[in-house]
Amino acid sequence: MIATVEEARLERGILVGLDRGERDFEESFKELAQLASSAGAVIVEKLVQKMSSPTAPYYIGKGKAEEIAEICRQKKVSFVLFNEELSPIQCRNLSALFGCKVLDRTQLILDIFAQRAKTKEGKLQIELAQLLYLLPRLTRLWTHLSRQTGGIGTRGPGETQLEVDRRRILEKIHRLKKELEEVKKTRFIQRSSRQKLPWPTACLVGYTNAGKSTLFNRLTNSHVLVEDKLFATLDPTIRLFEFSGGYKIFLSDTVGFIQKLPHHLIESFKATLEEVTEADLLIHLVDISHPWAETQINEVNKVLEQIGAIHKPTILVWNKIDLVNTSGLIKRRIEEYPGSVPISAATGFGCENLLVKIAEWLKSQRRFLSLKLPLERTDIVAKLHRIGSGIVTDYQPDGIWVYGWIPLSLSSFLEQFDGATGIYRNGISEGH
Ligand SMILES: Nc1nc2c(ncn2[C@@H]2O[C@H](COP(=O)(O)OP(=O)(O)OP(=O)(O)O)[C@@H](O)[C@H]2O)c(=O)[nH]1
Ligand SMILES: [Mg+2]
Incomplete structure (x- = not known):
């Protein structure tokens, strides 16, 4: 059965990554550890298997899987977390061998979202994403079993149970989608009443942990939760920001992006992401001190493309310059991305320049x-x-x-x- 991440919180676990020689493996594996601690888990061991492609039954190969099973027993861990999405069969085989829960990156991200969701909209969206994730797994499990038991008159009670589960899940998905439609209508009404006011909307976008909420709070004197955790913000917040000279702009802080963002999430979070698709201006925040800053920009752009927001006017902002001790890097970044603005949302340095940039854009509008x-x-x-x-x-x-x-x-x-x-x-x- 598919493990829920619910009990994995504050539990001990092992991380497992499959290194196929990709350029960004190390970073993505480090990010998995960060995700795990953001979910509240304690990681006692990190294991990497170098292989060109995963094996169908055990993902990392049976030999390595048996090795991990031994470590699980020795270290008394309660879960093993994999860096990529596992197939339902891999998941089942591995958890039988390890004798503990097996989770993958997608489940973990879904769980963090579930922990963070505060509003009704957020909760509905995450529940839908989780069910959409679960559904094909149930279906495939069912197909597999029916092949094993085979034919008329051999359908066992387990299979019937799965069919019932599947129907229930489908009904729930249908209900959630309907409820989300209602939420979307409310959002539409809120947005329309905002649009009656002539002020444009600027939306802060960026990789998770880039500092969006820190900047939002600084500019609008708000108190959105800021944490050195991935996906601290889930539900969008909007405030009216006033420039000297009388122009105003709606500024919105919203959910951060991450590489390999589960597509169920993008699908389910359409209502929240509409804040981005409906914005007039995007302020794309990047953590300049991050070694993979450029990869993060590309990942954010990929999501923007998926939701149809890639061609919006955008100001690229290099945040956390206080963490960079060479001015050379900042200079180079600005040359590489003309028009970009370096700031420190934490200290406030450069924020005035950013406001000037936003005001210039406003004037052109x-x-x-x-x-x-x-x-x-x-x-x-x-x-x-x-x-x-x-x-x-x-x-x-x-x-x-x-x-x-x-x-x-x-x-x-x-x-x-x-x-x-x-x-x-x-x-x-x-x-x-
Ligand atoms: N040194 C430094 N730290 C910063 C700066 N801006 C933000 N941070 C820190 O970076 C971490 C993440 O900041 P948030 O503002 O929560 O980031 P976010 O982009 O809203 O993250 P999500 O909501 O998870 O997508 C926090 O620990 C902040 O204190 C900065 O300019 N300099
Ligand atoms: Mg945030």
């Missing part, structure tokens, strides 16, 4: 106006104060002159005015 309105159209003046920034009004005997900026997205508003003179059209036909 608006249009200056100089308009003349009939004296009685104070309703339009009020609207301009609402949607515009830096709005100045000048009441003259023949009309109200208004100067200031409005978002490009709302420039259709200007159709009511003469393009050349800026004089209100209705005013022209009525008065002149």
Whole structure:
């Protein structure tokens, strides 16, 4: 049976990685250890098997699996964690041999998400992801058993139980999807009411642990949980941020990405990820001190591509520069990624420059106006104060002159005015 990670928390376990000679094996294995400690487990041994490809029955080969079984007995561990997704058969064979739970990277990530989910939406999404993960495993297990027992009249009670389980899971998946549809509607309503306000939304994206929540808190004076753990943030938070000069922007902090992010998660977290797909600007935070910073950028981009957000305007931000003691690296990074901004979200260094960059982008998103309105159209003046920034009004005997900026997205508003003179059209036909 597939082990739940639930009991593995604060339990002793062994990590097992299969090194096929990939460039990033070491980093990804280190990340697995980090994930395990983020889930609250204690790792007593790390084992690596060098092999060009996994074997179907035991993944790391039977000999190595027997060796690990011996270590399991000696060290009295309660789980063995693998770096990649195992097939249901590998999972079953290995747990029978080890006499303890066998987990893979996907299950672990799903478990961390389950621990972190606070909102109803988060909880529903993670439950759906877990069931989607479980379902093919049940199905394949069932197929396997039916082949073994074979044919009419030989269906055992275990098999029937699996069929029942499978049906129950399918029903639950269906119910969760329906509930998530409702959540999506609420989110849509929240977003639409936000969109009624003319301020664009910028979304912080980046690899998990890059420092998104630290920056978010610094900029918005919020208290989103910051932890040296993977996936500290799960549920999105949105705050209105005001620049001097009157422009505002919605800033949103959301879930971090990771390599080999289980696709069930991306599928299930669509509602949360919509904050990213609907954003006007992405602020992509990268931990410059991380040895695999570039791989992390690529992994984040892969997810952005999957959710259709890769072509959005993006500001690349190198965070944690306080941890880098050579200015050469920072210089090189900025040359490699023109327009990128170095900061330290922890100390605040460089954050002013980032704000300037965001303000520049905001400015490119608006249009200056100089308009003349009939004296009685104070309703339009009020609207301009609402949607515009830096709005100045000048009441003259023949009309109200208004100067200031409005978002490009709302420039259709200007159709009511003469393009050349800026004089209100209705005013022209009525008065002149
Ligand atoms: N030295 C240093 N540490 C930082 C900086 N920014 C963030 N951190 C630390 O990095 C860790 C992760 O920070 P978070 O802000 O939680 O990262 P995140 O990107 O929100 O992570 P997830 O929510 O897990 O995706 C924490 O221990 C922070 O204190 C920085 O500029 N310098
Ligand atoms: Mg966070």
